[in-house]
Amino acid sequence: MTSQPDSLARELAAEQAHVDAVYARLDAATRSAEQVAQQGRDLFRTERTNFVREEDGTGMFERDVFAFQAAKRLATLESEHEGLVFGRLDRTDGEALHIGRIGVRDDEYEPLVIDWRARAAEPFYRATPNEPMQVVRRRVLRCRGQKVIGIEDDLLDGDSNADLVVIGEGALMAALKRARGPQMRDIVATIQSEQDEAIRAPHQGFTIISGGPGTGKTVVALHRAAFLLYTHRRRFENGGVLVVGPSRVFLTYIERVLPSLGEDSVTLHDLGSVASDVLGRSAERVDDSRTHGIKGSSRMVGILRRLVDLPLDPTAPTGVLGETGPGVLRVSVKGEVLTAGLETTHRIRSRVLKQTKLNLGRQPAASAMLDHLWSIFSNDAGITRDEFEDFVTSSASWRMFLQAWWPTLSPEQVLRRLADPDVVAQVATGMHPDDRDALAASYRDHTDFTVDDMALLDELAQIIGPVPEDPEEDPSLFLEEGAGVDELVTITDRLRDERAEDPAEDRHRRFAHVLVDEAQDLSPMQWRMLRRRGGQASWTIVGDPAQSSWPDATETQRVLDDLMGTAPRRQHRMSTNYRSPAEVFELAAQVVTKVAPDADLPDAVRRTGHAPRLTTTTPKDLARHVEGLIADMLAAVEGTIGVITPTAHLDLRDRVTMTDPRVIWVTPLQSKGLEYDAVVVVDPDAIVEESPGRERVLYVALTRPTQLLATVDLTTNPAWRESLEWRATDSA
């Protein structure tokens, strides 16, 4: 095996020739696809289940289907300007296979490129020098559009006598050193063996992907979604794949990964928009940490149930109920006064609610009440039951009673009742008074809802059932809040069935696979919300408890265990940190092990030679100081710079005059799952103080850079650095 000075040019030219042949074939396929499309467009559009995988086709008909499919997927890829072909395997038997984002065959139906998800491509990711899997050389091609611009080789079987050129330092290192842009890229050319195992794990049951920061959990999970769609396209494209991330910022960061893999049929939601199928609304505002802890806890289930059962405010417009008080019916028929006292109305109410949801129960409740009145009616005048019912139901007192006793309520109307501290006191009896105040204040002080409220509204929608379509019949007792409905965050919702207009229908959209990222942060109420959309689904759950911002890990684990039940589960642990330089991760690891000695700490894969800069300044000089750090970083790195500030210093952004599109300001929670070339962490002590996750949230912030880290303290003895074996390298 040799590597000569001019060999790179020769190898590039040879690879270019192959790539040219692939694109020429695809041009032909596109033309043929147009013909096929003309002949049978409707067939392919409507009978989606007829799709044939590229690798499986055998006859003329399948070949046409393939042409159609390849051209369609190519359109998705082209918009990305990503190279279609990215790899090559040279095998011990002398055969060479090219690997790409989609499969392509030549005129003779021989593979020109194998889809990376096909079984034949597996050795590209799994082969190692210890277990070469009959691979001599693994080659990664870097392409810009249709042009091959670089080659990186790994030699796997040094004993083989094949005379192969070996070029470059290895594709992984080259990929990791590249500057980061605003969006995550796919890693299809450099997936590592343990990652590949998680990506290709069986689809049934629960696949749990764990590991420390930067181990590729997110990117691996997204590749897994693409793999599942490839291997079980019928099941998952028809049934739907839902990817859930913590925030919109995060979804924007990851949203190009699946299209760059040729997949655009996955639904992405942040936690604030998961329930928009039922609620027709979403939210982005987050509660303060105390209120978040209250609203996310599973004790809210009981509170909401009691809230639904709680009779409406006695001072509501119930004058109709007359001298005998609210919740009591008095109606006069043919001179006879019939009364249903509190005991009766409560008995009927609870009997009906046992059998049906509140919003579906009005009719049965009215019938039961009429039965009761008829049973106590002496009927001296000898009228029929029909006449009796006409008398009762046409009376004003009946209509007003019914409206007060059994109003049609929306989840929003019910939840808003918690703005009243007296209501909170009645339904949340065991709650600490300060927590009760915080809960009531969160609804009293704001007209919009929060991300946590979405899970509560979804729970209420489940308890009370859908609001009947015709609100005119039943004017609301409450003022409706004029909240706008946000768009779903969806790449392409092509397979969405039109929702039937049956008001009794369950409106949850159900998915065949649910993939939850940053799962350690989901509250028990949010798990319940997700579960309603994935009752029959298989799941991929991605997280790292050491990065958790949810205070009660055991409560969440209980909900999760309940969700998983006895379904098969498999655990994949990612062990290598591909993001943080070792110098940065050593510092971050010391911070988290102070509070989480059992944190899963990955091995950082590279060193940069740049220790973190731990700096100190005064509150007065903070803006100028941070500006100086940003300027240094702009000069030192090519990509993005994240400035992570606690909410206590949110005004800093306005005080720093320098603007540059490469500088991105975020709070520690917003920085979850994201990464930047360089990061400034402002006032770590304040970050610890204001987050329920404390040092764990600081750990998240410290593990965001791919190259440089600087911290800024506002005191010379910051608490977060106590007992760290770390020397301040820079106290500018």
Ligand SMILES: Nc1ncnc2c1ncn2[C@@H]1O[C@H](COP(=O)(O)OP(=O)(O)OP(=O)(O)O)[C@@H](O)[C@H]1O
């Ligand atoms: N095999 C790989 N080849 C190239 N880059 C990789 C590989 N694996 C991971 N990376 C890169 O490492 C970085 C971290 O990946 P990712 O964000 O998925 O990690 P994570 O485990 O989800 O991190 P966190 O827990 O901090 O959110 C990303 O830039 C990703 O592209």
